[in-house]
Amino acid sequence: MPFPRLLSRSPARPAVLARRLAALALLAAGAGQAHADILIGQTTAVSGPVAASVGETLLGVHAYLDSVNAQGGVNGEKIKLITLDDNFKPPRAAENAAKLIEQENVVALFMSRGTPHTEAILPLLAKYKLALIAPSTGAMVFHQPVNPYVFNVRSSYQAEAQRAIEHLFQITLQRVAVVHADDSFGADCAEGAKKGFAKLQKEPVAVIKAAREKPDYAAIIGQLKSTNAQAALWCGSGVAVVDGVKALRQAGSAAQVVTLSNNASGGFIKLLGDQGRGVIVSQVFPSVRALGIPINREATGLLKGKGELSPAAMEGFASAKVLVEALRRAGPKPTREKVIAALNGMSTFDLGGLELGYSPTDHTGLHYVELSIIGSDGRFMR
Structure with missing residues (x-):
């Protein structure tokens, strides 16, 4: 849309011209704010052999992020998650991560799926110095030795x-x-x-x-x-x-x-x-049927009408909570450096009955493991 003309046939008085310039500045600022989303990148298997569980994970992720954005976002900015499908192929995961970092200029990567797939993007994290939050893998290589750019949520x-x-x-x-x-x-x-x-x-x-x-x-x-x-x-x-x-x-x-x-x-x-x-x-999370646990009640409420809370959906929901908290602590206009600093300073964070914490020497996240068995009703029982 072309800018409106500032000058008429007769010169405008200085006060009128100043008001017009101020109005244009506000319009330009508003246009900039409309595109000031916090960009987060994700490469995961939307298709392929683990697509079913990835779909459930994303259900939990979007339930929480949509709720946060509906309330104005984080520090006045909404979160935009850019998800690229890698078809559960490690080389494609690396290609997607490079595109997200170099072309989309995301401030962090989030919830990659698979061990070799996440290993494939580690060199990019080091090269561009940005965080990967909540990889959906429990491989020990992401826990020990501590990778300065990988922040785990789930156990190993x-x-x-x-x-x-x-x-x-x-x-x-x-x-x-x-x-x-x-x-x-x-x-x-x-x-x-x-x-x-x-x-x-x-x-x-x-x-x-x-x-x-x-x-x-x-x-x-x-x-x-x-x-x-x-x-x-x-x-x-x-x-x-x-x-x-x-x-x-x-x-x-x-x-x-x-x-x-x-x-x-x-x-x-x-x-x-x-x-x-x-x-x-x-x-790696408590039973989703245990509604006495605050995070389970919260997730169940936000998923109402969207889908059922499953263990995979809970992993996505909890991981999204960690992402949002890191962005909050990073402050307005978060950068890659600010996000990493915020995560390293997150010594304690209550997910809602589950406590998680990071430091520069510990990026493990939660320490929770239990077993379930598939019952005759087709549901997990503890």
């Missing part, structure tokens, strides 16, 4: 895997195997399981690597049956574990299957169908 996969192995022996099972994806996520899971076996002075009957893209289920099931495994800790993407459980049951095995919180979603249960009952899934 190693803690989950160790807890799972301990549980299986506590319920008197003795022949326990481990099946894990042949990537950095799977290796991390296997390391946590190893700690669980060592603590109990036990040994696995088998440790089986499964190709991340196309697992050889016939070979995997063959090894589990040949060792007479009573239980298997199966670490992989949702689709991979679902297909593994179905193949195991079709082969006539009743072995107990345990998997990690990356599969703690309603979508995972739906994919399992009739084979879901009895599958154990570790959790």
Whole structure:
């Protein structure tokens, strides 16, 4: 739209001209403010093998961010989350992150999904010195040693895997195997399981690597049956574990299957169908049915009419709360440097019954792990 003419046929008086210039300045300022959103970038698997759980996670994220924006945003600025689909491909995750940082000029990255995918963007964090908040992975590489640019919310996969192995022996099972994806996520899971076996002075009957893209289920099931495994800790993407459980049951095995919180979603249960009952899934947040916990009540209220609160939705909701708090503490017009400083200074933050904290030497976030089992009603039970 062209600017209005300032001069008429006769020269304007100085006072009139000053008022016109002031009005133009206000218009220009207003136009600038209309585009002054706080830009946050996200690369995640909107499509691909973990799309169902990612969709639930994003449901929780947007429930909280929409509520904050409806109330005026943070320090008078609204948050704009730019989400790019990486199809659960690590190279594409790196490409998306570069675009978000270099072209969109985001002040932080948020909730990347997957261990190798998040590892792929670490060099960009260091190069451009910006934070990644709440990666949706529990890999130990993001916890120890402390990465100055990665701020975790959820607990580690190693803690989950160790807890799972301990549980299986506590319920008197003795022949326990481990099946894990042949990537950095799977290796991390296997390391946590190893700690669980060592603590109990036990040994696995088998440790089986499964190709991340196309697992050889016939070979995997063959090894589990040949060792007479009573239980298997199966670490992989949702689709991979679902297909593994179905193949195991079709082969006539009743072995107990345990998997990690990356599969703690309603979508995972739906994919399992009739084979879901009895599958154990570790959790990194309290039961969503526990409405005595403030964050659960808050999330349930904001999700009303939008969707059901699931463990995956809770991870997204809690992570969005951490993001917003960091932006608040960073002050007006947050920069990449201010966001990092705000996070490092967040020594305590009550999510609503769960306390989280960071320091320059500790970016772990929450320390919470428990187990759930899929019941006959197709829901997680604790």
